[in-house]
Every structure is written in structure tokens, then in C-alpha cells.
Amino acid sequence: MDQQGIFLSSVPNNKRARIVNIQGGAGLVRKLQVMGIRKGQEIKIVSKQPFRGPLTIEVCGSQMTLGRGMTRKILVEVI
Amino acid sequence: MGNPNVGKSVVFSRLTGANVIASNYPGTTVDFSKGKMRLDGEHVEIIDAPGTYSLEPTNKAEEVALEMLKEADVVINVVNATNLERNLYSTLELLERDIPVVIALNIWDETQHLGIHIDKKELEKILGVPVVPTVALTGEGIKELVSQIKNAKTNDKIKSTSEEGRWVEIGSIIKKVEQLEHRHHSIKDIISDLTIKPITGLPIAVGIVFFAFWLVRLIGENLIAYVFDPIFYNLYLPLIENLSEWIGGPGLVHTLLIGEYGKEIVFEESLGMLTTGLYVPIAMVMPYIMAFYFMLSILEDTGYMPRLATLVDNIFHKLGMHGHGIVPVFLGLGCNVPGALSTRTLETRKQRFISATLLAIAVPCMAQTAMVFGILGPYGMYYIGLVFLTLAILYIIMGLILNRVVKGESPEIFLEIPPYRRPSFKTILKKTWMRVRWFLKEAIPFLFLGVVAINLLYYVGFLGWLGDVLSPVMYGLFGLPGDASIAMVVGFLRKDLAVGMLIPLGMSPLQLVVAATMLTVYFPCVATFVVLLRELGIKDMIKSVAIMVSTAAVVGFILRIILLGW
Numbered sequence: 001m002d003q004q005g006i007f008l009s010s011v012p013n014n015k016r017a018r019i020v021n022i023q024g025g026a027g028l029v030r031k032l033q034v035m036g037i038r039k040g041q042e043i044k045i046v047s048k049q050p051f052r053g054p055l056t057i058e059v060c061g062s063q064m065t066l067g068r069g070m071t072r073k074i075l076v077e078v079i
Numbered sequence: 080m081g082n083p084n085v086g087k088s089v090v091f092s093r094l095t096g097a098n099v100i101a102s103n104y105p106g107t108t109v110d111f112s113k114g115k116m117r118l119d120g121e122h123v124e125i126i127d128a129p130g131t132y133s134l135e136p137t138n139k140a141e142e143v144a145l146e147m148l149k150e151a152d153v154v155i156n157v158v159n160a161t162n163l164e165r166n167l168y169s170t171l172e173l174l175e176r177d178i179p180v181v182i183a184l185n186i187w188d189e190t191q192h193l194g195i196h197i198d199k200k201e202l203e204k205i206l207g208v209p210v211v212p213t214v215a216l217t218g219e220g221i222k223e224l225v226s227q228i229k230n231a232k233t234n235d236k237i238k239s240t241s242e243e244g245r246w247v248e249i250g251s252i253i254k255k256v257e258q259l260e261h262r263h264h265s266i267k268d269i270i271s272d273l274t275i276k277p278i279t280g281l282p283i284a285v286g287i288v289f290f291a292f293w294l295v296r297l298i299g300e301n302l303i304a305y306v307f308d309p310i311f312y313n314l315y316l317p318l319i320e321n322l323s324e325w326i327g328g329p330g331l332v333h334t335l336l337i338g339e340y341g342k343e344i345v346f347e348e349s350l351g352m353l354t355t356g357l358y359v360p361i362a363m364v365m366p367y368i369m370a371f372y373f374m375l376s377i378l379e380d381t382g383y384m385p386r387l388a389t390l391v392d393n394i395f396h397k398l399g400m401h402g403h404g405i406v407p408v409f410l411g412l413g414c415n416v417p418g419a420l421s422t423r424t425l426e427t428r429k430q431r432f433i434s435a436t437l438l439a440i441a442v443p444c445m446a447q448t449a450m451v452f453g454i455l456g457p458y459g460m461y462y463i464g465l466v467f468l469t470l471a472i473l474y475i476i477m478g479l480i481l482n483r484v485v486k487g488e489s490p491e492i493f494l495e496i497p498p499y500r501r502p503s504f505k506t507i508l509k510k511t512w513m514r515v516r517w518f519l520k521e522a523i524p525f526l527f528l529g530v531v532a533i534n535l536l537y538y539v540g541f542l543g544w545l546g547d548v549l550s551p552v553m554y555g556l557f558g559l560p561g562d563a564s565i566a567m568v569v570g571f572l573r574k575d576l577a578v579g580m581l582i583p584l585g586m587s588p589l590q591l592v593v594a595a596t597m598l599t600v601y602f603p604c605v606a607t608f609v610v611l612l613r614e615l616g617i618k619d620m621i622k623s624v625a626i627m628v629s630t631a632a633v634v635g636f637i638l639r640i641i642l643l644g645w
Contacts (some may be wrong), residue, residue: 031493034132034243036165036166047276053393054402054492060164061193062498063271063388067401072626 007057007077008043009068015043024073036060036073075079080144080173081157082166083130084497086185088112089215090157091127094225099127101510113148118228122450125413126151132165134172137424139431153179153231155224160184160212161193161498163257170206175239178230180208183224187212189498194260200282203258207234216503228439257487267499268613275386275496284390287383291374299449307362313345319344319353325438335534347453348583354532355579360446360522364575365515367449369415372514373507380502380510384409387480390490399485399493400425407434413444414518414608418442419614428619433478433610439603441474441631443467443574446522450578451595458588465592465642470599473634476628522573522607529572533565533580542568557635560584563594570598572605574622589642594633601631 005020019041021031032038036059047057052068081087089102095114112127128147129140136142148154156173158166173180190197203210209227213220240248273279319337326333329340338349346358377385384406411418415438422434443451443466455462480519482489524595535540542565550561557563562584569579581594602624603611612620 030133030135030242031137033246034165034168035493035495038246046270046272047280048391049277049391049393053277054201054389056496060162061195062162063275063496064163064391065385065402065492065496067392067396067492067493069491070493 001073005077006055007072008045008074008076009048009071011076011078013045013048015046015078016042017078018042019074019076021075022073023075023078028070032074035064036062042078043079045049080148080154081130081185082132082159082162082169084495085130085157085166086131086215087157087496088127090155090185090213090221090224091125091185092219093215093221101506104412111143113191113369116225118225125155127269128421131169133169134176140232148176148178149179153228154229155183155228156180157183157185160187160190160197160599160621161195163195163197164249167252167348168245169542171237171245171248173186174206174208174234174237177233181224181227181231182208182210183215183220184205184212185215188214188217190267196258196260198256202252205252205255205293207236208232216271216506225536230580267307271386271496271499274383275389275575277390280390282384284387286380287387291378294323295367295370295374296452298373299367302366302369303362307366311358311362314505316344316346322353323357331534333451334538335531341374347579350533350580352527352530355576356526359450359522359575359579360519360526363453364446364449364522365518366415367445368518369511369515371513374512375409375413376507377502380500380507381542382499386497388492388494389496394475395478396491397482398437398475399431399482399489400478401489403492403494404434405431407438408442411438411444412448413514415439415442415443415444415603416521416610417514418444419603419607419610422614426490429485430489432487432615432619432623433481433489435615436481436626437474437478439607439611439623440600441470443470443485444604445597446573446575447578447595450575454578454582454591454595455507455588458591462588462592465598466599468594469596469634469638473600473630481626487576522575525573525605526576529569531577532572533569556632556639557593557597558639559590559594566594567598567601570604571602574598574604592642593638596638597631597635600634601628 008017011017019037019039022032023038037043041059044058046053046058046063053067055071056057056063056065085100091112091114092099099112111129114125114127116125126147128144129142131141134145136145140244154173156170170182184197184199199210199212206314209230211220211224211227213224215221235451274283323333323337323340323344333340335351335354337351338354340345342349344354345356349355388402388405391405395402395404398404405627406424407418407421410421418438419435422431424436425431425434449468451463455466533542545568546561546565549564553559553561553564563581566577568578577598578595579644580593586594611623615623
């Protein structure tokens with residue numbers, strides 16, 4: 001699998017992407033994982049708030065909002 | 080136990096018949112509630128724990144849940160059937176422990192609409208514990224759940240593994256038990272998209288908030304004009320007048336119960352337990368509380384709040400919190416106490432400190448708001464607007480400052496957005512009533528106490544003395560009459576009573592604006608104070624109070640210069 005990927009925050013609205021890597025401390029990785037955000041998972045960008053605001057994504061059937069900083073630790077490939 | 084927003088509290092009230100607040104957003108239950116039910120002729124205690132995504136806590140509410148787990152004999156694990164994959168994580172963690180589990184597969188009805196098929200039998204076989212599909216909102220499956228509690232089991236086959244191991248396991252379970260159908264975009268999805276995308280979401284949010292408060296005012300005013308005032312003036316006043324005649328003359332009894340003898344009875348000003356002490360909470364404040372919580376319950380139960388949190392996250396992030404910080408503000412606008420409790424859902428000490436301090440400083444509860452409308456309403460909306468504008472500016476300025484000054488981290492927003500649900504009218508009325516009852520239980524004793532305390536302190540001459548002593552400060556710094564300091568003292572007990580005490584002082588509208596704003600800012604009421612003390616601890620609370628008092632002084636002084644001139 002391509003380990004490079006792009007930031008989740010750079011994926012355009014309504015596009016789907018697959019997570020290739022999460023670069024963060026163990027705490028963050030765990031916090032994301034229990035919400036279903038983990039390597040190999042497919043996600044969809046629902047909306048982005050302006051001025052570096054949070055992103056809303058859809059992952060395993062439910063939506064969640066995460067801060068822009070977090071989305072720069074999640075690397076994805078657009079599919 | 081279970082993930083946040085899966086309906087644990089609804090299951091709990093179904094099992095126990097107890098009333099607990101449930102909403103369509105994660106983190107409504109921040110504390111536990113206990114209830115009893117009969118199980119095969121025996122009384123057992125049931126505890127409703129706050130939601131946890133995993134058994135390794137990340138916030139205070141989750142810590143509470145873990146404490147509960149240590150004492151439990153059996154765990155009813157409530158699982159969201161529409162999101163099995165994620166919910167199973169904490170289920171597996173539970174099963175790794177040596178504690179009997181029964182699983183309620185809740186929100187079962189929605190799986191059908193969403194085209195999710197779950198093989199319940201297979202799931203039962205794999206997990207080795209009873210699995211019961213339930214729809215807690217309607218009560219479906221609850222009987223079956225109760226009968227399965229005694230069959231709750233531990234599972235010896237599931238061994239403690241790593242996170243990775245659990246996810247692999249969940250993956251294989253899901254493959255065996257769940258099938259997904261493709262589904263079309265429903266009207267709910269479209270509304271959901273519209274309300275969370277900034278271009279459409281922000282105008283909608285502004286519209287909703289304005290409409291909500293317009294509705295609160297409309298309902299509140301009409302309740303007062305057509306229900307409460309007629310009752311008090313047509314039915315209750317004659318009773319009190321008879322009582323006054325019966326007591327027959329001036330004295331402490333008459334003063335305490337009704338007010339000064341020989342004066343016309345004015346419900347707002349007489350300061351008797353049976354006049355002002357009843358009229359203010361019931362006829363002036365309660366109608367707005369009813370209207371406010373009715374509106375808030377609708378917003379909560381539909382699932383709009385997390386979307387609002389997403390939209391305002393940017394602003395709140397600059398104030399040292401994140402979007403979820405809007406929840407304490409909204410709850411606090413009804414009553415500061417539930418607002419203060421809800422600061423628990425924020426993750427770090429810094430966030431909780433900022434949120435709680437700002438709540439106490441700049442979020443007026445409905446009792447205060449109603450009184451501000453009451454005393455300034457006759458002079459026009461302009462003056463009311465001044466008070467609220469000042470408070471809003473204060474919230475932002477103090478937030479910006481505190482964000483710089485307070486040490487600690489303020490993590491980013493990370494919030495689940497639940498699907499929209501149509502709220503049930505019955506549930507909303509019930510929830511409104513529970514919160515109104517809570518207000519009555521808290522407010523009326525304090526108002527009675529306040530009225531008694533004021534009268535006694537007047538009687539012994541303390542308040543007159545205090546007014547004299549503080550008069551130079553009040554007048555010199557804030558341009559207010561010395562007696563306004565008495566209202567400030569009373570404000571420790573109840574804000575609504577204190578604002579009411581400003582009426583007889585004959586102040587100009589601009590003076591009233593200064594006084595009302597300072598009353599809101601300088602200190603929370605006793606009830607809120609006690610909760611904040613518990614939430615923040617003594618050290619932080621002292622800091623918080625120092626910030627409140629100094630802010631009140633600075634704001635009072637600035638307002639005085641701007642509004643009243645030097």
C-alpha cells in the first residue's frame with residue numbers, strides 16, 4: 001500500500017478516501033481508533049468549516065467532526 | 080454501559096421507571112443515576128453510567144463510568160445496532176473482564192431503514208452472551224432484556240489482547256453477522272448536509288437560534304399574561320389581602336409573610352415570603368423556564384446541537400475550548416447549574432476552567448433574563464440589548480484572555496454527529512417538566528430563605544449599615560445608589576430576587592443596565608457556586624471567583640464611564 005498519502009484535510013468535499021497512516025502519539029491514535037478511524041478504513045468528507053475550522057467526515061456509517069489539526073495527522077489516498 | 084448516545088438513559092428509565100434526561104447527542108449523562116427494579120421478586124439496583132467509547136477513560140465522565148464498573152455484578156451493555164462495528168470495541172473490552180454481560184442491541188428499528196441486517200443469533204454465538212434487540216424509545220424488547228439479565232455470562236474464550244487484536248476480531252465478527260444494503264440519500268441526510276455545510280449551515284443556525292429565542296419569549300409572555308398573572312391577581316391577591324387583615328397590624332410576622340403593613344401589596348416589591356417569594360419564581364421566572372427548556376429539548380432531541388457545535392467550533396477554539404463548549408452555554412441560559420455540570424464533557428482542566436468561569440460571568444440564567452426583561456422592558460429593547468451585548472462581548476474578551484493566561488492544553492473538537500431523529504412530543508413535555516420541577520425544587524427554598532434573610536437583616540439594621548458603608552464605592556465607582564449594594568449581597572442567594580430589589584431604588588434605565596450587568600457578572604448564585612466548587616476544586620474555584628469579582632468591578636466601571644459619563 002502506498003504509505004505516502006495526502007492530508008485528510010486536503011481531500012475535497014464529498015470525495016472518498018482511504019486511510020493509509022495516522023501519524024500521532026499513541027493517545028491520539030487510540031482515541032481515533034475507538035471511533036472507527038483507523039488504517040485501511042474508508043471515509044467520506046462531508047463538510048469543511050472555513051478559516052481552518054473542523055472537518056466533518058463519515059466513517060463506518062456515522063458522522064463525526066474533528067479539528068483541523070487532527071486531520072493533518074491522518075494520511076489518506078483519494079479513491 | 081455503552082458508547083455515548085446509544086440510548087443508555089432511555090433503557091435505564093424503561094427498566095426502573097425513573098425519569099432521567101436523555102438527548103440526541105453524546106454526553107448528556109455526565110454523572111450516574113441510580114434506580115431500583117424488581118427482578119424475580121428481588122430488588123436490584125441499576126446504575127446508568129455515562130457513555131464510554133473504550134474502557135480507558137479520556138474525560139471525566141468516562142472516569143465516572145469506570146468507577147461504576149468496579150462495583151457492578153452484571154453489566155447491561157447497550158449497543159447501537161446501526162453502528163455495531165464501533166460499539167463492539169468496548170463490548171470486547173467488557174468481555175475480557177471477569178464480569179457477566181448481557182447485550183441490548185438498541186436502536187434496532189433504524190437498522191431496517193438503513194438497510195443493515197444483523198444476524199442476532201450468530202452474534203450471540205460468537206460473543207457467548209445473551210443479545211436482545213431493543214427499541215428503548217418505544218419499549219420494544221425491554222421485557223425480553225429483563226428476562227435475560229439472569230442469563231448474563233462472562234466469556235472465558237475472549238482473552239485480553241492488544242487494540243490491534245480487538246479490531247481484527249471485530250472485523251471478523253462483523254463479516255459474519257452484518258450485511259449492508261445500498262441505500263439512497265434520504266431527506267434526513269439532505270437536511271443533515273445542509274445544516275452542517277458552512278454556506279447553508281451558518282445562516283440556518285442564526286435563523287434557528289433567533290427563532291428559538293423569539294419562541295421562548297412568545298410562549299413565556301403569553302403564559303404570564305394569560306395564565307399566571309390572572310391566577311395571581313384574580314385568585315391569589317384577595318387571599319393575601321384577607322390574610323393581611325387577619326394579621327391585623329404591623330410587625331415581624333406581617334413583614335416576613337406579606338411585606339410592610341399598610342402599604343399596597345405589589346407582588347414584585349413587597350418582599351414577603353408569600354408575595355414576592357412566590358410571585359417572582361412562579362409567575363415571573365417559571366413561564367420562561369418552561370418555554371426555554373421546551374425549546375432546548377426540541378433542539379437536543381432532534382440532534383441539532385452537535386451540528387451547531389461544529390459550526391461554532393472555530394470561535395470557541397479561540398476562546399480555549401472547542402465547539403462542544405456551546406452546550407454549557409445553552410444549558411446555562413436556562414439555569415447555570417446544569418450548565419456547570421455539563422462542563423464535564425470537555426476533556427482538559429483548562430477547558431473546564433474557562434468554560435465554567437465564563438458561564439458564571441457572562442451567561443445569564445433564565446431567572447436573570449426574565450428579571451432583566453422585567454425591569455428594563457418598560458424602557459425599551461435598547462436597554463435590554465445593551466445588557467446582553469455587554470455580556471456577549473465579555474464572554475469573547477474574557478475567553479480570549481483566559482485562553483492565553485490559563486495553562487494547559489485545549490484539544491481540538493472530536494465529536495460524533497448523530498443522525499437526525501424526529502423528537503417525540505411526549506418525551507419533550509416530560510423532559511421539560513423534569514427540568515421545571517428541578518427549578519422549583521431549587522429556586523423556591525432559596526427565594527424563601529432569601530426573603531427571610533433580607534427581612535431579618537433589615538430588621539437588625541445590617542443592610543442599612545452595609546448600604547451606608549458601600550455607598551461611596553457604589554456611587555463613586557459605578558454611579559449607583561448605595562442601596563444597590565444590598566441587591567448585590569442578596570445576589571449571592573438568588574439573582575432574580577436581587578434584580579427585583581433594584582426596582583424600588585428609582586434608578587435611571589442606564590443605571591439599571593450597569594447594575595443588572597454587574598449582578599450577572601460578579602458571582603454565581605449559591606446553587607451554581609456549590610456545583611462549580613465540586614467540579615473545579617477549591618484552588619481553581621478561588622481563582623475563578625477572583626476573576627469574576629474583578630471582572631465585575633472593571634466592567635461596572637467601564638460601563639459607568641460609557642453610559643453615565645464621569
